[in-house]
Amino acid sequence: MTTTTPGRRERLRAETVTEIKDSARRLLVAGGPTAVSLRAIARDVGMTAPALYRYFASLDALVLAIVTDLFEDLRHAVEDVAAAHADEEPLTRVGHMARQFRRWALAHPAEFALMFGSPVPGVTQFAEQCTPLTDAGARLGETFFEVLGEHYARHPFGGEPHDLPDPALRELFQPYLETFGDRFPLPVIYLFVAAWTRLYGLVAMEVFGHLAWAMTDIEPLFEVELAETVRRLSR
Amino acid sequence: MTTTTPGRRERLRAETVTEIKDSARRLLVAGGPTAVSLRAIARDVGMTAPALYRYFASLDALVLAIVTDLFEDLRHAVEDVAAAHADEEPLTRVGHMARQFRRWALAHPAEFALMFGSPVPGVTQFAEQCTPLTDAGARLGETFFEVLGEHYARHPFGGEPHDLPDPALRELFQPYLETFGDRFPLPVIYLFVAAWTRLYGLVAMEVFGHLAWAMTDIEPLFEVELAETVRRLSR
DNA sequence: GGAATCAGTGAACGTTGTTTACCCTGGCAA
DNA sequence: TTGCCAGGGTAAACAACGTTCACTGATTCC
Numbered sequence A, B: 001m002t003t004t005t006p007g008r009r010e011r012l013r014a015e016t017v018t019e020i021k022d023s024a025r026r027l028l029v030a031g032g033p034t035a036v037s038l039r040a041i042a043r044d045v046g047m048t049a050p051a052l053y054r055y056f057a058s059l060d061a062l063v064l065a066i067v068t069d070l071f072e073d074l075r076h077a078v079e080d081v082a083a084a085h086a087d088e089e090p091l092t093r094v095g096h097m098a099r100q101f102r103r104w105a106l107a108h109p110a111e112f113a114l115m116f117g118s119p120v121p122g123v124t125q126f127a128e129q130c131t132p133l134t135d136a137g138a139r140l141g142e143t144f145f146e147v148l149g150e151h152y153a154r155h156p157f158g159g160e161p162h163d164l165p166d167p168a169l170r171e172l173f174q175p176y177l178e179t180f181g182d183r184f185p186l187p188v189i190y191l192f193v194a195a196w197t198r199l200y201g202l203v204a205m206e207v208f209g210h211l212a213w214a215m216t217d218i219e220p221l222f223e224v225e226l227a228e229t230v231r232r233l234s235r
Numbered sequence C: 001g002g003a004a005t006c007a008g009t010g011a012a013c014g015t016t017g018t019t020t021a022c023c024c025t026g027g028c029a030a
Numbered sequence D: 001t002t003g004c005c006a007g008g009g010t011a012a013a014c015a016a017c018g019t020t021c022a023c024t025g026a027t028t029c030c
Helices: A008-031 A038-045 A049-054 A059-084 A090-107 A109-116 A121-129 A132-154 A166-172 A174-180 A186-208 A219-233 B008-031 B038-045 B049-054 B059-084 B090-107 B109-116 B121-129 B132-154 B166-172 B174-180 B186-208 B219-233
Strands: none
Touching (some): A008 A038, A008 A059, A008 A109, A038 A049, A038 A059, A059 A090, A059 A109, A059 A132, A090 A109, A090 A132, A109 A186, A132 A174, A132 A186, A166 A174, A166 A186, A166 B219, A186 A219, A186 B186, A186 B219, A219 B166, A219 B186, B008 B059, B008 B109, B038 B049, B038 B059, B059 B090, B059 B109, B090 B109, B090 B132, B090 B186, B090 B219, B109 B186, B132 B174, B132 B186, B166 B174, B166 B186, B186 B219
8 A cells, every 4th residue: 555645765764864864873973984884774764775776876975965965954953052041241151152063072082073074085085066065055054143143242352353354354264255255254254264173283283192192181172262262252 | 146244134124115105106296196006006116916915004094194194204303494494593493394394294195195195095094093193294383383492492482372271171172192291382372273273274275276266376365364364473 | 647767776897904724734743 | 066045026816896788677657
């Protein structure tokens, strides 16, 4: 019988796609980036490897899709914590968001490596063609823009706040502006990127173990750096 | 005839080792980290793949050796530029060193990815056992300690300079202190790591293309951030 | 009911790292 | 000079990988 709804094929297909993705993410957290292979996924979902090509053009395409999903996951995690402190000052909210970013990274090191680590050759080349990934990355950035924009609206930085004049900023952020338009003030974008790179540097080095030669507990340093950075944002 | 010097075997062996390493690095810069494979190296040097096991225990061990070499290369590049400005103020010298770090990273993106990117599973596990890699990394750090120490000796930070009291610092940097001892003042170590993570964050994101969605030319931002960081070092 | 599309399989190709058994040559000692 | 033996190197093989191709069944559509 099998009730013939119009989108039965599509529904089955979508279910299989999520099943494949779930399996891939399971393998990713279990064995790291190298453990996610077409054949392992196929074994896991009970198919043969070539069958996966009905759903993804290649392994790289699959990984790219997963990375895009991960960016959405991370963005939601950051948005949730921002919403949970909706009544606080924008800058303290940014602090919460930064801590959440670090927490998420430490809890998902393999995923973090895929998203923010050294670019995987195939995935990067795909990413240059398709836009969903850069979109997801930009959306994560805009989550911060939103809150920083609030602060900016209340305290629009007296004088020369952002070290660079407006026309220079406009030229500097041409890639973003070209794709997403003037949704946020230039100084907000600039200050985010400056703060973002600091945050990224500390968290990435911690997750990747690049500070293990010097120290093990990074949290005190993170808190100091976060305070310093937030202080700078409030100038 | 072949003049039978005492260490002929060893000399031949050493030559082959460097030949293998050179080939690997050639493949690395040509095709990225994934292009460096045992069989490709073997083809390049005119041997079969199993023969390489006479020189390295595994591909991971070979890569580990190369990464260690790369750290030395980078350290020399930084030291050279430090020596070239030996007569200038320590803090301006640190600025030159930071710029050199960025230059080197941009000129050697594949090598940089291997050294500072997401950890390759096998290499990392090796690195935890053997120490030469962490040693090389620490030596690179100490290159900066040296110069920062000069500044510290001239201007020993009045008051509470480094946000954290000395005993806390001692506990924080226990891994470094345990291995390398009290060669440099604690505040110097702390300030270096804090500055290092900022520098790393910006350069890594640039090299890995993680800022491409927002901006293409990172240099202006780098200069601003560098100035900011150096200013903080001079507090 | 026939045709076309789709999901899935099996076999194959060319990679990869690694192990094993074997060979040969250079260096050393008797 | 002779014998030996360790070390360098090879060929074959194994298991795993991504990917392609030809093919089969089922499902959907007209």
